[in-house]
Amino acid sequence: MRSFQQLYYTSCEHGLSGSSGFQFNAVSERVSAETRHRVEGLAGYEPPRSLVESDTPELLARCPVNLCHTPGRPGGATTLCVRYVGRDSARRFGNYFAHALYTEGEFTPDSGEPLAIELWDSPLWTARVAGTTEIPELPAPLPRGPLSPRSARAFLRAHPHAEQLPALLAAVFTALAEDGSVVVIDDTTDRIAHWFATVSYLLPPPLARTLSFATYLFRPTRSRLHLIGTVPEAHPEFGPDDEESYTVFDFSAGRFPEVVPTHHLVRLLTRIGVGSIRSVWSWTAEYTHGQEWALGDWHAPVAAAAAAGGIELTDADVRAVIDWLPGAGHLGPRRAAVAADIHHKHRDLNDDQLAALSAAAQAGGDVALHQELEGKLHQSRIRAYVTGTENAPGPVPITHPAEKERATALWQRLLGEAATSRQRVRLLLWAVGARLAPPPELLAAQSLDLARALLGSSGAGPGLREDVAQLVYTLREFRAALATAVHEVLDERGGGQEQLFAQFPAQLLSERDLDERPRLLEHYWRAQAEREPARTVELLFRILQVRGLATPDAELLRGLWRQPSPVWTYEEATAIARGLPSDQPVAEVVAEWFDRAMKQEVRDEQGLRDCLVLCDTLTAPGRYAWLRAVTQECVRTILRLDAALREATEATALARAFRIPQIDAWAAPRALKHYRLLPAMLRLPADPARLRTEIGEFGFSLADGYLRAVHRAALTSGRVDEVLLSHVTGVIAVNGERVALPQAHLEIVEALRLHTAHHWRSEDLDRLARALRPYDTRLADDYQEYAEDRLGRVKKWTRKRAQRRSPDGPRPEEG
Known part of the structure; x- marks a missing residue:
């Protein structure tokens, strides 16, 4: 049986030190020096200054009481009740009495022993000096004080700042996770103890056992416990450096932190309340795997337990449970029970959530629930797909016979409820994608009815067009029904209705769909010719063949x-x-x-x-x-x-x-003349005798293009071949008396004469002079003179270049 070692610490005349003063008055037999050292470090007490000289029972009762607890860690758990006792044996003020308990391991086991905070005002505490230095150990269980979930609930109902409980609980969770401290200021330490008890009840029991606290410290900033209490008379002060380490809730003055992040678990726990929380914690033990520590670890198990107990969950709680279920293999069959609790009480779940519950039901062995959820999931997905909900998943093949049968029945019911053509189209697409097996006669009848409706509709939007196009290429029955509907329309309207195949959705039919309908084929090909003009000739011969x-x-x-x-x-x-x-x-x-x-x-x-x-x-x-x-x-x-x-x-x-x-008269001969005559003429030699007299019969356009081309060739050609020479000869030798050329053309002829005279080489001028002589002697003589003059200038220039290159200078006879 567990037992608790006792220690008395105070200022007295008789104790372990052998002299008067602060010392251990008495301890249990097995108390170690380390334990005494720990208790001595925790036992310090400083009353509010206004109560330092208290010496009557009434004044001493007003002094704050410090119930201090450090949880089980290497060395064991320690709990103290420290009271101010006023004067010591020498009649000096400032004396206090600390009654401490120490036990190895966890202070609060699972066998019904009280929480450390429930020892507040317990009858086990004393403030009297022992007559001997050895006192007995106390057996478990320890007697409880007045604190309980019921008293904590009554305290909250009466407190003007009870709405701060979620923030306080969230701050304590953070302190436990980050080794911080939360300071609670209230008018009395009894009220502070109630706050501590409320928090301890709402914390997960494994976390509550790790909570360290002190209901009263005169100087809170000298402690690193998780929960620290103090009273207004202590005038606690917190500097800027303390803001990150201490979160202060001043219930006396009504001053609280501006923002405390509050996890959904905290909201759930405070919504459950201290009156019911112990039952929920007992249920929660069936959903945990023992490795929970952070807020997120506890949220789903607590929510699952709360749902099983009939407590209403928020959307955030439901999401936490559903997200947790796939990895909650430790639940075994209970996983299906959790899925059932969520499913039966929350009917507005999305498809992903339903799928998670369905998987949990299957993993937990609840076949009926799994089938029910799969049916609901199929219905939800079909409805989302049929109504065109954004990002709605498409159909997936259903292979299980029973599921396929249920899905087919649901599909038929929804088909009867469909309000628009697009919904009917998407239902047919779903049947194809899910590989359903509806009765063939139903599928054929629905396809024909839909095809008739679509042919009679107008203004189909892009979404419907895309869906029908997909249906035509995936559902053979619908393609056949569409061809039948088109044939019916043509029979009703008579001939000449090829435009029908240019309209939606008849344009989606292919030749293969109309193989056995020659009349439809011809109308189809006529529409194709309008859409694809490049195929018109091919389609003409197809129609002739039919x-x-x-x-x-x-x-x-x-x-x-x-x-x-x-x-x-x-x-x-x-x-x-x-x-x-x-x-x-x-x-x-x-x-x-x-x-x-x-x-x-x-x-x-x-x-x-x-x-x-x-x-x-x-x-x-x-x-x-x-x-x-x-x-x-x-x-x-x-x-x-x-x-x-x-x-x-x-x-x-x-x-x-x-x-x-x-x-x-005709376009094609004009095109031959326009595109090919002039280039062909320039490639051929010209007869100067004919050219000089017939150029006037070319017509203005041809003559203009020809003269400009010859002039351009004479300007840009480096070598004058026989073809170019023949053309230049004929143009230069134009007989102005026999040929009436426009002034613009005469100017081109004159420009050609001047360019050749001044720029052609002497040998080319010599050739040109010989070519001109049969037709114009004077022009020939002029060009011969140009050639000789050009040759003379070249010889002089060559001789001067040779003299400049000679090292001896010019010979005397040349001087």
């Missing part, structure tokens, strides 16, 4: 090329010409469309190449006969001019080939 025809009619062409003035591009016309059977005639409308294609403007070199390919294609046997006479003439002219460009050997002859009336 129709069993060799050539299109006007209605089909207008249906595929829907522009206000439809015309084939050269590439399209070429593909159509190659695709139509060349051994069969075509409809007149086809010839008309080829004619329009040939007459269209050529906008660039690539367009000209495409036009030439078309012309070459149309001259093939059989195809040429399709064309109108005017189209045939256009094709012949284009090909003849193209051949001239490739086969001509002289520039002016090539220019003469392009002097035909059709140049102005």
Whole structure:
């Protein structure tokens, strides 16, 4: 049986020291020197100054009593009751009596012994000096004082600052965790003891056993106990350096800390209250694993115990329990009971919380609760997904047969409740993603009904469009239903409804969905042609194949090329010409469309190449006969001019080939002249005799481009080849009497004459003079003179350079 060693410490005449003064008056037999030293350090007492000279029983009763406790640590637990006794044996004031108890290990075991604070005003304490120096040990259990949870609750109800209890409890939790101190100031030490008792009851029992306290110290800042009491008469003062180490609650003056962080556990404990807390602590022991210490460690076990006892939890308490459950394997089957307590009393949990409770129920072996929670979870997830809740999780495959059956039943019920097309679409998507197995006839009927509703709707938002697109590509029944619904609409409206396939959601159908519906296929292809113009020719021949025809009619062409003035591009016309059977005639409308294609403007070199390919294609046997006479003439002219460009050997002859009336009438010949004539002429040699007289017949545009190109070549070319020489000769030798050129062109001719005369090399000028002589003797003589003059200047310059390089200077005959 546990026993407690006793020690009396006071100022007396007889004691262990052998002389008078402060000493141990008496101790139990087994008290060690270390224990005496510890008690002596705790036993000091200083009364409030106004009560120092108290010597009557009434005045001494007013003096603060210090119940001091340091918990079991290496060396054991120590508890003292220190009272002021006024005078010592020498009649001097300042004497006190400390009655101390010491026990090894924990002071408060689990066998029903009182908490240290419950020894307040216990009948075991004495303030009388013993007649001998040895006193007996006290057996456990020790007699309690008047403090109890009931008295603490009554004290709180009557105290004007009871609302400070959560902050005080939070501050004590912090002091225990960080080895700090909380100072409580109240009018009497009895009130202080009640505050200490209230806190001790609300602390988790293992933490309460580690709490050190003193109900009265005259100088609190000289102590590092967790809880320190003092009275206003002591005039305690706390400097700036004490603020971090001491949290002060002055209940007498109504001064309290501005901010004390209050954990949700503290709120829960104070909400439970001291009147019920002991029952909750006894329940909590069934939920802990023995390693709890911090606030967060205790919150969930306490909340779980409170829920089991019918105490209402806050959202924060519920979150703590649910977050704790996955790692609470020590609970065993009790884990399912905790999940049940939370589930049955809190119906507004989110999916993650439901999932955690479901897992706990399964781990605890409660199959019924697990199935109930899974059903609720499925329902919640489906509803969130169907209503488009942000970040709602999508469906996941359900493999368990029983779960799949329950989920399918729930899905059918929700399908009947769906209020919008989008909700029905998302329910079908859920069925696909969860791999449900609804009755096939139900799935087909729902798909057809939804497809009809969607075809008749307008203004579908992007969310619905995305969902339907996903449904079309994941649910075969819905694709088939959509094709059926489109067919129904076309039957009701009659023909010419290809625009239906350009609308949502019919546009989501593919050719594979319409394989057995030729009429739908044609309308589908017409809509595709509008969306993908590059495929129009391909789709034209697909429609002809389905129709069993060799050539299109006007209605089909207008249906595929829907522009206000439809015309084939050269590439399209070429593909159509190659695709139509060349051994069969075509409809007149086809010839008309080829004619329009040939007459269209050529906008660039690539367009000209495409036009030439078309012309070459149309001259093939059989195809040429399709064309109108005017189209045939256009094709012949284009090909003849193209051949001239490739086969001509002289520039002016090539220019003469392009002097035909059709140049102005047809776009393609004009394009050949615009893009290819001038470059071809400059690549060929020119006959100066023809050029000097025929340049006036080029036309202004060609002549202007030609003259400027020759002038530019003469300016920039380093070497004058025979082709360039022939062009320059013809231009310089232009017969002004026979050729009427505009003034701008005459200025170019004159500029060319001056540039060659002043900048060409003497040998090139000599060549130019010889080339000019058959046509203009005077000009030839001038250029010959330019050549000789240039040659003379070059010889003089060369001789001077040689003389400068000679070390002997000029010879006398040259001087």
